[in-house]
Amino acid sequence: MEIMKICLSDVCDVRSGFTARGRLEEEADGVPVLQLRDVTDSAAIDPSLLMRSKFRGSVERYLAGAGDVVFRSRGERNIAARLDSRFVEPAVAVLPILILRPKVRILPEYLVWAINQPEAQRHFDADARGATIRMIPKASIESLELEVPDVATQKMVVEIDTLSRREAELTMELIDKRRRLVAQCIQSRIRNAPDNGKQGRK
Template identity: 30%
Template structure:
């Protein structure tokens, strides 16, 4: 089944702060900004700035299973929110709330990070100096939605591939160290 993203998830823009986000150690809510998701694998919610939320309104908190994706720039990598840390997305991000009966959040994230989705976004974004992605364009992004069981198989395969890549990188680093040692021995003789 192939559906536009808006048919399988709700999409909203993050919260627009009126001023620059400054860390307040006494703050009750953390703020996720566009710069924080450039390296999604290293995201540490504890390192995000805190802000004091005004009592007059409820913060639009991110929930586990929500996704965020940049609304502007050159990199459009999606990230699944995990954990229970009270956190809001800044206005530079779109928040995608999957309808989990149809699609798993981690599958949707995997699909959004595929080259097919990236090509769609890059082709349909607007602006020349700072390219931006509109909510209607994001909502029209075609998503292939297999059965939940198939989604799980794809995710398991993707995880194995990720592990293989990490092991290959470690092997290359070890081989480089070994060769540096051999070079040093040869130069000494």
């Protein structure tokens, strides 16, 4: 298996998001908007949950759609998320969101996985700017060194990661159900227990 070490800028176009001069107003007949709050630890973003707004002038260069990856360049968690096939209508990415558009031999899902790994996060830690609000310069994400195997291996890594995430979700669900079951059992014992205090007074 051949693994190449490549700078992210060699396999992706990196674009800055739209600079909003003021507060974006929600308008039902506007276009979808990708904001910082929309990029979470989830593997994919649900376009139906995005707010819609209108913009003056052309925003074509800030559009992100299916197959693109978006990156949080501000905040404590500098993570990436992919835009999947549900993004039939592209969304306007607003700074501090960066748009990463894979060019060659790297899957969007693998790119997200690689960016969110501890090694990449340490790279961002070293380059972070800002005393109060943590910011990652565009140059930092562009210079991030990635280990890029063949596409088949990338698919395998993504599949294993997806299964691992699902296992973690099921484990948490099991723990929660077990906790609730124990609580129900305790409550049942309390309700059915003899009133020892009253028995003692007879």
